[in-house]
Amino acid sequence: MIGITAYGGYIPRYRLSRMVIVQNMAWYFPVIMAVAGGEKSVANWDEDAISMAVAAAYDCMALKDRKNLDGVYLASTTMPFADRLNAGIVAAALNAPEEGAMNADFSACLKAGTTASIAALQAIESGRKNSVLVAASDQRKTKMATMYDMFLGDGAAALLFGRDDVLAEFKGSYSVNCDFIDHYKGYGKEFDYTWEERWVRDEGYGKIIPEAISGFLKQSGMSIGDIAKVVYPCYFGGTHKDIAKKLGIDPARVQNNLHNVCGDTGTAHPLVMFVAALEDAQPGDKILLAGFGQGCDVLCFEATDKIKAFKAPAGIKGSLAGRVELTNYQKYIKFRDLIVADLGIRGEANPNTSLTALWRNRKMVLGFVGAKCTKCGTVQFPPLPMCVKPECNTAGEFEDYEFANKPGNIQVFTGDMLAPSVDPPAVYGIVTFEGGGKAFVDFTDCDLNQVKVGMPIKMSFRRRNVDEMRGFTGYFWKAVPQVQG
Amino acid sequence: MATGIRDKVAIIGMGCTKFGERWNDGPEELMVEAFQECIADAGIEKNEIQAAWMGTCFDEVNVGKSALSASIALRLPNIAVTRVENFCASGTEAFRGAVYAVASGACDIALAIGVEKLKDIGYGGLPEFSAAVGTTNALWFPNLTAPGGFALLASGYSAKYGVDIQDVKKAMAHISAKSHANGAKNPKAHLRRPVTEEQVLNSPMIAFPLGLFDCCGVSDGSACAIVTTPEIAKSLGKTDIVSVKALQLALSNGTEISYDDWDGAHFVTTTRASTAAYKEAGITNPREEISMMEVHDCFSITEFVTMEDLHISERGTAAKDIMDGFYDLDGKIPCQPDGGLKCFGHPIGASGLRMLYEMYNQLLGKAGERQIKDPKLGLTHNLGGFPMMNVCSIAIVGRYEA
Known part of the structure; x- marks a missing residue:
């Protein structure tokens, strides 16, 4: 049996009420008032498609051994690098194997997440691979006061495909591919260019998704009544309903498009909705997953008995519940770099990232891998040639020690107004880890007023610096204080 | 067995500029100002100084690398001048070089001078140092000041x-x-x-x-010391010896x-x-x-x-x-x-x-x-x-x- 062996999700912490956008921007484009309901998820300033993919991937892999991964596929239309394998950064953050692995980026289309999933399943079906992780993630930048600004949210989801302990068995797929351009983004452009909504609705989503699902049903011999849940993206609420009507799907069997709670997360969205469906799935449930963009992919899965016992630490439900409202519209547009605010001369510093040093230290920087002294057992970060324990100081006898998934506590902290930051004060400090070791790190997703010594933290892979001059994005791990209640 | 530095070296002269926003003075002017007070206090001639140490931290602004700036500004007589840098201990580190040189007997009279011209960077606080923590640390250090x-x-x-x-x-x-x-x-x-x-x-x-008032001033300034052995200090007529x-x-x-x-x-x-x-x-x-x-x-x-x-x-x-x-x-x-x-x-x-x-x-x-x-x-x-x-x-x- 092949299929899904684990799933995970990540919706960033901030939610922006659409009413906040309306209050600030309806003067400019009153049409946005028509979709003022609900809220959308907003990535923090230090998040992007890669960092969110890493968060979803860790959520997915919490109970799995990352050393068994044969490949990591990243699906996104907002990859930070045009030429540097973005999936490779995710794989490095997961401290996944380098030898024998084949990682790949699936991009340039919102159905890239479902296409990557089909590719992963085919590789497993062929017997060439045993375990492939697909992470889909998007952090799309939208112009202010546009319908896209209203509809789109940020998020990621991850699916692990394999043959052991399958939670949902793969039952086949069907695709329609056509060059239907509801929107596009030219090379080097910041924003999507969109065509008339009515056409996108009626001739795009409203026709192509039903065609593909009907095609799958015809190919498989299944009928729509066999399907317990149908998952397909469509941020037009009316059209989302109409598609179900067209296909004869019982409205209770249509997966919610999450418009009210996070918005359309782009390439991630089919998988985000699908993970939400898996969270509620019962053994025996057949689930259809459709991805839309220059056609439509349809995948079918059937939940097994193992689905009940599996639980991702956060998942989509969990990360939706961990919401914090962003009430400051200016902060939102600054996070997306839509306004120019002065960082001062101090903020001009832009040291070049040494690619040689990054290569040598890739496990430490991207994987947050420290060292455990095999002589005295002391775990330590950063890993250096000699053991830090004063009574030991043994040179060169270490094994890798992963800190990324270790819970910890705040030892000391500050909130720094002098440090150039998009979201001052820059909060940072020293955290100590359960099981030993400590690290001096930036904090993120926190409000200084809530941070206390001793507070629990979790580590999160984040964007550390963006070198606008050279086009390089640097990443490292930050501590997220876990404010209770 | 090491006996330590106690009473092996005497300070015979010191000088210090007014510290502050010395907009119209460069590090050279500051060093000369401190040095002139110092050498007058010591009551010696410049050519009696046999070696010198210069302490300075930020070479990205300020004086540049090497001790040439001190040797040139003070027109020292082609003697050994060494630049030392050890963060905020740089001044004391320069003093240590001069004191150890005298204590070792390598020279009779040595100079220690420290200088920093910080107010040429165009913003408050210390110069930004993200690139000064080393190539590897620069990959992961927090955004700290x-x-x-x-x-x-x-x-x-x-x-x-x-x-x-x-x-x-x-x-x-x-x-x-x-x-x-x-x-x-x-x-x-x-x-x-x-x-x-x-x-x-x-x-x-x-x-x-x-x-703000928990933070010290960011200033321009220079200070220096001339050291010798207590014996030479006495021979120079010094009675009150530090x-x-x-x-x-x-x-x-x-x-x-x-x-x-x-x-x-x-x-x-x-x-x-x-x-x-x-x-x-x-x-x-x-x-x-x-x-x-x-x-x-x-x-x-x-x-x-x-x-x-x-x-x-x-x-x-x-x-x-x-x-x-x-x-x-x-x-x-x-x-x-x-x-x-x-x-x-x-x-x-x-x-x-x-x-x-x-x-x-x-x-x-x-x-x-x-x-x-x-x-x-x-x-x-x-x-x-x-x-x-x-x-x-x-x-x-x-x-x-x-």
């Missing part, structure tokens, strides 16, 4: 001793108000306006819980940042360097024997915990001593009689020598309004870097044959 780095101590201290952060802040405010009171009496100090504890407490937040009693450095080895047992509430290096310095100087009870101190009050919290690391206040009791006025100018051990980094200012490379300049003048009874009655031993302390990774230098000077 000096005030943020030191502010960490306040949360660590508050947690360790169960002292409310507001009480820590009150003691910090007393520290700053005291240094402002002293700085007001010092014509060479950068900041000369007295402030109340209330003003300190209400100053704008820089890095929680440090407000000698070096101890000179110690201690550097972090990574335990604070990487090993679990550091509490985030004290300086490992200062604790160790001060013990070594007392031993070298023959001091058994520093609380009774030290007459006065100039410590590294880059931020008020640094001075706060340093009082314990110097083994003068018991662990957990610094706030009480501070609030009792133990370290005030009229207290048992006046701390920062010249205003400290807080008010005299902090041109990094010059600071260690500036502290020695005050101790030297106090010992010679030349401290004017700030004169402490009959001091015997003065301690100076620098702390460069950050609480979790730093360089500490300690010097003790006193009357020769006292």
Whole structure:
């Protein structure tokens, strides 16, 4: 049996009420008032498609051994690098194997997440691979006061495909591919260019998704009544309903498009909705997953008995519940770099990232891998040639020690107004880890007023610096204080 | 068996510029100003100086690499001049080079000069140093500044001793108000306006819980010393001789940042360097024997915990001593009689020598309004870097044959 062996999700912490956008921007484009309901998820300033993919991937892999991964596929239309394998950064953050692995980026289309999933399943079906992780993630930048600004949210989801302990068995797929351009983004452009909504609705989503699902049903011999849940993206609420009507799907069997709670997360969205469906799935449930963009992919899965016992630490439900409202519209547009605010001369510093040093230290920087002294057992970060324990100081006898998934506590902290930051004060400090070791790190997703010594933290892979001059994005791990209640 | 530096070297001359925003002076002018005062005080000719050490920190701005700037500015007679850099201990490090050279017998008379021209960068605070932490650290270090780095101590201290952060802040405010009171009496100090504890407490937040008035001045300046052996000092006709009693450095080895047992509430290096310095100087009870101190009050919290690391206040009791006025100018051990980094200012490379300049003048009874009655031993302390990774230098000077 092949299929899904684990799933995970990540919706960033901030939610922006659409009413906040309306209050600030309806003067400019009153049409946005028509979709003022609900809220959308907003990535923090230090998040992007890669960092969110890493968060979803860790959520997915919490109970799995990352050393068994044969490949990591990243699906996104907002990859930070045009030429540097973005999936490779995710794989490095997961401290996944380098030898024998084949990682790949699936991009340039919102159905890239479902296409990557089909590719992963085919590789497993062929017997060439045993375990492939697909992470889909998007952090799309939208112009202010546009319908896209209203509809789109940020998020990621991850699916692990394999043959052991399958939670949902793969039952086949069907695709329609056509060059239907509801929107596009030219090379080097910041924003999507969109065509008339009515056409996108009626001739795009409203026709192509039903065609593909009907095609799958015809190919498989299944009928729509066999399907317990149908998952397909469509941020037009009316059209989302109409598609179900067209296909004869019982409205209770249509997966919610999450418009009210996070918005359309782009390439991630089919998988985000699908993970939400898996969270509620019962053994025996057949689930259809459709991805839309220059056609439509349809995948079918059937939940097994193992689905009940599996639980991702956060998942989509969990990360939706961990919401914090962003009430400051200016902060939102600054996070997306839509306004120019002065960082001062101090903020001009832009040291070049040494690619040689990054290569040598890739496990430490991207994987947050420290060292455990095999002589005295002391775990330590950063890993250096000699053991830090004063009574030991043994040179060169270490094994890798992963800190990324270790819970910890705040030892000391500050909130720094002098440090150039998009979201001052820059909060940072020293955290100590359960099981030993400590690290001096930036904090993120926190409000200084809530941070206390001793507070629990979790580590999160984040964007550390963006070198606008050279086009390089640097990443490292930050501590997220876990404010209770 | 090493016998230490005690009484092997005498200071025969010192000079120090006025610290401050010296918009119209470059590092060359500053060095010459300090040097001229120093050499006049020593009463020697320039060609009697056989070797020199120059302390300076930020070469990205300031003087550039090498000691050429000092050799050229002072028109030194083609002698050995060495630039040393060890963060905020750079000035004391230069002094150490000169003192060790004389003590070794390699030369009779040596010069130590420190300088920093900070106010050529166009913004407040120290120059940005993201590229100065090393290529590897630059890949992962937090987005930190000096005030943020030191502010960490306040949360660590508050947690360790169960002292409310507001009480820590009150003691910090007393520290700053005291240094402002002293700085007001010092014509060479950068900041000369007295402030109340209330003003300190209400100053704008820089890095929680440090407000603006918890931070020292960022200044331009230079200070220097000429050292020789006590014998040569006597032969030069010096009667009132100030000698070096101890000179110690201690550097972090990574335990604070990487090993679990550091509490985030004290300086490992200062604790160790001060013990070594007392031993070298023959001091058994520093609380009774030290007459006065100039410590590294880059931020008020640094001075706060340093009082314990110097083994003068018991662990957990610094706030009480501070609030009792133990370290005030009229207290048992006046701390920062010249205003400290807080008010005299902090041109990094010059600071260690500036502290020695005050101790030297106090010992010679030349401290004017700030004169402490009959001091015997003065301690100076620098702390460069950050609480979790730093360089500490300690010097003790006193009357020769006292």
